[in-house]
Each structure stands twice: as structure tokens, then as C-alpha cells.
Amino acid sequence: MKRFFYCLLFLFTTSFVNAQKLKKAEKIVVANLQTHISYLAGDQLEGRRTGSNGEKLAYEYISTEFLKAGLLTKGDNATFLQAFEVNDGRMVTNASHLIINGNDLAIEKEYFPLSFSSNGSLTTVASIALQENGSPWFYDIKDLLEANKNNPHFDLVDAVKIKAADAAKKKATTFFIYNSSAIKDELQFDPKAKTIPSAIPVIYVTKIAKEKFLKDETASLDIQLKIEIVDKKRYGHNVIGYIDNNAATTIIIGAHYDHLGYGEDHNSLYTGTTSLIHNGADDNASGTAALIELSKLIKASKYKNNNYLFICFSGEELGLFGSKYFTEHPTVNFTTVNYMINLDMVGRLNDSTQGLNIGGYGTSPLWGQTLTANDKFFKIKFDSSGTGPSDHTSFYRKDIPVLFFFTGIHNDYHKPTDDADKINYTGEWMVMKYIFKLIEDTDKKGKIAFTKTRETAMSGTTSFKVALGIMPDYTFSGIGVRADGISEGKIAQKAGMKAGDIIVQLGNYKFTDVQTYMETLNKFNKGDATKVKVKRGNEELVFDIVF
Numbered sequence: 161m162k163r164f165f166y167c168l169l170f171l172f173t174t175s176f177v178n179a180q181k182l183k184k185a186e187k188i189v190v191a192n193l194q195t196h197i198s199y200l201a202g203d204q205l206e207g208r209r210t211g212s213n214g215e216k217l218a219y220e221y222i223s224t225e226f227l228k229a230g231l232l233t234k235g236d237n238a239t240f241l242q243a244f245e246v247n248d249g250r251m252v253t254n255a256s257h258l259i260i261n262g263n264d265l266a267i268e269k270e271y272f273p274l275s276f277s278s279n280g281s282l283t284t285v286a287s288i289a290l291q292e293n294g295s296p297w298f299y300d301i302k303d304l305l306e307a308n309k310n311n312p313h314f315d316l317v318d319a320v321k322i323k324a325a326d327a328a329k330k331k332a333t334t335f336f337i338y339n340s341s342a343i344k345d346e347l348q349f350d351p352k353a354k355t356i357p358s359a360i361p362v363i364y365v366t367k368i369a370k371e372k373f374l375k376d377e378t379a380s381l382d383i384q385l386k387i388e389i390v391d392k393k394r395y396g397h398n399v400i401g402y403i404d405n406n407a408a409t410t411i412i413i414g415a416h417y418d419h420l421g422y423g424e425d426h427n428s429l430y431t432g433t434t435s436l437i438h439n440g441a442d443d444n445a446s447g448t449a450a451l452i453e454l455s456k457l458i459k460a461s462k463y464k465n466n467n468y469l470f471i472c473f474s475g476e477e478l479g480l481f482g483s484k485y486f487t488e489h490p491t492v493n494f495t496t497v498n499y500m501i502n503l504d505m506v507g508r509l510n511d512s513t514q515g516l517n518i519g520g521y522g523t524s525p526l527w528g529q530t531l532t533a534n535d536k537f538f539k540i541k542f543d544s545s546g547t548g549p550s551d552h553t554s555f556y557r558k559d560i561p562v563l564f565f566f567t568g569i570h571n572d573y574h575k576p577t578d579d580a581d582k583i584n585y586t587g588e589w590m591v592m593k594y595i596f597k598l599i600e601d602t603d604k605k606g607k608i609a610f611t612k613t614r615e616t617a618m619s620g621t622t623s624f625k626v627a628l629g630i631m632p633d634y635t636f637s638g639i640g641v642r643a644d645g646i647s648e649g650k651i652a653q654k655a656g657m658k659a660g661d662i663i664v665q666l667g668n669y670k671f672t673d674v675q676t677y678m679e680t681l682n683k684f685n686k687g688d689a690t691k692v693k694v695k696r697g698n699e700e701l702v703f704d705i706v707f
């Protein structure tokens with residue numbers, strides 16, 4: 161499950177072997193769940209981070225299981241796999257270089273571009289002492305550091321940005337900076353920084369390099385420079401299997417199989433300092449295992465009035481990347497999709513409370529007729545919303561009825577301790593049985609109706625003084641915040657904004673991503689009137705709003 165941004169309250173729960181008497185066939189399913197989860201949540205898979213070798217081992221395992229279950233391939237090129245791109249920040253390419261008087265400087269050790277540097281190349285003659293039109297400028301950040309050494313609000317990067325912009329205005333072609341003071345600066349190339357690039361390259365020359373190559377400030381320097389910063393990509397893979405019953409409608413069952421790896425993407429709640437594998441047994445080897453076993457049961461069943469598509473998503477923990485990609489690049493005719501069931505964290509049923517959370521209850525009138533809180537086994541807690549911190553949200557956004565199964569949050573959530581030995585396997589089988597019964601109940605219902613529901617706050621909007629009423633697209637890699645959806649009756653909709661708009665400015669504040677957008681929102685109070693600037697296709701629009 162994608163990280164909850166709001167504060168979580170949970171009860172400590174222990175899982176006891178359930179006292180249910182199981183038939184032999186059921187015991188086999190339970191044993192299979194154990195096999196799948198032990199493998200998927202084993203250390204060898206290193207936490208199944210999207211694009212990693214652990215993800216590869218996991219998708220190979222799932223593909224083999226799909227083949228054994230008799231599913232048809234519904235990924236790319238007659239395989240079960242559907243690859244998609246994940247933006248992984250930015251990198252400085254090997255083509256980049258800085259040569260001063262014939263000396264090829266070492267990247268990182270002797271120089272590096274700052275994160276907001278533009279790309280560019282030049283061959284020129286320059287001198288540190290001269291700041292001329294059409295030449296590179298050199299700037300010692302010593303004065304900035306010394307003047308602000310007691311200023312806790314001082315932001316060196318911002319200050320350098322302003323100096324660089326000023327130099328560019330005065331026709332400098334490159335802005336070289338160095339630090340001759342004893343005060344340490346923490347400047348570096350940050351691959352994750354998302355900033356609007358400066359007009360000219362901004363290059364940091366380290367102390368070692370300054371001493372070695374730029375000692376004489378009046379000397380003339382032969383400079384050859386090339387800076388090339390590019391987007392870095394990695395690839396996630398959805399695993400997609402199909403049961404073709406020649407039916408007019410298709411039911412989608414989904415579960416994400418990716419997890420946090422070693423926590424490299426900063427979505428872990430683990431606070432220790434040693435790097436540990438996040439095995440993700442409940443999140444979401446549990447849902448993956450249940451999906452594999454459900455595919456076998458459905459394949460062998462007499463319920464043939466729908467086709468079935470089984471999708472194990474990747475990229476979920478990064479922001480629903482895999483499911484979003486699938487809904488935009490479906491491998492079945494999307495108009496035939498009947499409904500979608502999402503299993504995310506179904507392995508921690510508490511045997512004493514027997515609580516099961518089902519989300520998406522409001523997304524079809526049929527759910528109200530079919531599902532009841534008075535289940536023989538579970539104490540069911542319904543949530544009507546079609547959105548939440550998992551992959552069903554992507555389908556709900558495309559007007560597909562959804563149901564989201566979840567056995568509840570626990571102390572090991574998004575920590576290295578989410579391990580296979582803590583799974584309640586019998587409890588998970590009970591969840592599977594419930595879903596199988598639901599499939600039986602809807603087998604002859606045809607295509608079911610869709611209804612819109614309220615939106616669940618995904619990102620702590622409750623803690624904000626003001627809100628626009630947009631659902632940010634967390635997978636958007638451009639500059640600004642792309643609205644995936646617009647809430648009914650809220651400020652953005654009333655102003656005339658539409659889904660797909662990219663918000664780039666609020667009042668005088670520009671921002672680059674969801675994080676900086678949230679920080680910007682915090683600068684406003686209820687009742688403030690301001691303007692919001694958005695990009696819609698090639699147009700730039702400005703709307704007047706009052707918070």
C-alpha cells in the first residue's frame with residue numbers, strides 16, 4: 161500500500177492460528193499461500209523494489225505461477241509482462257566534461273553542476289578576475305556564507321540561484337562558483353531535486369580543483385565545458401494473465417507486488433540507520449499470493465459469464481505507477497471492464513476482532529445489494545469512497561466500479577519487520593473465500609452500474625488551512641502539479657479548472673512538484689483572494705480564486 165500521509169492509529173494485534181476447520185482442498189490453498197509469501201517476502205528478493213533485480217525475481221515467479229494456473233498472456237509481445245517507465249530523478253551523463261588548460265577535471269571530486277544548472281557547452285578563454293559579456297563568470301561564495309553564518313533561514317542554493325540569474329542577465333555564459341572560506345557548504349548535485357533550470361550552466365569547482373587549476377586569479381584560462389543532465393529512468397513491470405470465457409464483460413482482479421526494497425525511495429517508516437530489507441509480506445506479497453490462488457480457483461470454476469484479468473502491479477509504492485499505466489494502456493478493450501477488485505494487505509486478519517475493511521462500497525449500487533456488514537465470519541467495515549492509497553484508485557478514476565480489500569494497518573507497516581511469519585494464512589484464505597463468493601454472486605449480473613463517490617483525502621489535506629480541491633497526479637514528472645481529478649463543488653472546479661490541468665503558480669509563488677505545491681498552499685489562509693496559473697495543452701490560463 162502506498163504510504164499513508166496522515167497519522168495512523170493502530171492497535172497491537174497478534175495473529176493466532178484460526179480455529180476454523182478446513183477441508184483438505186482448503187488446506188492446500190493455505191499451504192500454497194505460505195509458499196508464495198515465503199518466496200516473495202524472502203531476503204533473496206530484497207524487498208521487490210520497482211525496477212530492481214528483486215522485482216525481476218518476483219515477476220518471473222508470478223509469471224510461472226500464471227502459466228501453471230493456465231492463464232493466457234496479456235502483457236506486451238505475448239508475455240505476461242507490461243513494462244512502464246518510472247522517472248528516477250536526473251543524472252549527469254558521461255559526455256559532460258570540464259577541461260581547464262588541458263586538464264580534464266574529475267566529476268564530483270573536482271567539479272559538478274548544481275541541480276538547477278542548465279545544459280550547455282562552450283570553448284572559450286576566461287579569467288577569474290574578469291566578469292565580461294559573453295564570458296564565463298567566477299564567483300566565490302565565501303561572502304555569502306560569512307554574511308549569513310548566523311542566519312538560520314539562509315538558503316545557499318536559493319542565494320546562488322539569484323546570483324547566477326543576475327550573471328546571466330549581464331550576459332555571462334557560465335557561472336562557476338567556488339568556496340574559499342572555512343565555512344562548509346553542503347552544495348551537491350541532487351538527482352532528486354526538481355527545479356526550473358537556470359538560463360546558463362552553474363558549475364561548482366571544489367576546493368581541491370580551485371587550488372590545482374585556478375590558483376592564479378589573473379591568469380587566462382582555456383576552458384572547454386559540456387554539461388549534459390538528463391532524466392534517469394527505470395522500468396517497472398506489471399504481470400498480466402487472462403481467462404478468456406468469450407464473455408462480453410471482464411472482471412479485473414489486481415494486487416501490487418512491488419515493495420520498498422531497502423527504503424531507497426524514502427517511503428519507509430523505519431527510523432534505524434543500518435540499511436535493511438523491507439520484505440513486505442503483508443504489503444503486498446499477501447495480496448499477490450491471494451491473486452495467484454484466486455486465478456486457479458476461478459479458472460476451475462463454473463463461473464463463465466465474465467472474462468477475468470489478473471494483474472500484479474508494480475510501481476504502486478512510488479505512487480500507483482503500474483495501475484495508472486495499465487488504465488492508460490489497457491491490454492483488453494477497456495469498455496468491456498465490468499469491475500475491479502484490489503487486494504492490498506490482506507494477510508493480517510486479527511483473529512479476535514475479525515475485522516475486514518472493504519473500500520469502494522459506493523462505486524456501484526450493486527455493492528449495497530450484494531455486500532452486507534452482517535457477514536457470518538467477518539466484522540466488515542465499509543468505506544464508500546472509490547479512492548484510497550492503492551491501485552483501485554486508478555480504475556475508479558476511469559469510472560470503473562471497484563472494491564478494495566484490506567485487513568488493517570499494523571505496527572510492521574512499511575518497516576523491515578513486515579515478515580512472512582506474521583501472516584495469518586487461514587485468515588487470508590477466509591478473505592479469498594469471501595471474494596470468490598462475490599464472484600459467484602455477480603456472475604449472472606451482467607455489466608454493473610458505476611456511481612461516483614466522495615474522494616478520500618490522500619495527502620493530509622486535513623492539516624491544511626486551505627485546499628484547491630484537486631487530486632494531484634503523483635506520477636507526473638514535469639514541472640508543476642498535474643490534476644488527475646477535480647473535486648465536485650470545490651474551489652478548482654468552481655474556478656473552471658479541469659482534470660489534466662497543470663498548476664504552475666499560486667499568487668506570486670511558483671512551484672515544481674506536489675511537495676512544493678503543498679508548501680505553497682500553507683502560505684495562504686481562508687478568505688485570501690489570489691490567482692492560479694495553469695497550463696492546459698499549449699495554453700496558459702489564469703483563474704481568480706478565493707480560498
Ligand SMILES: [Zn+2]
Pocket residue numbers: 161162163443477574
Ligand atoms: Zn505499501
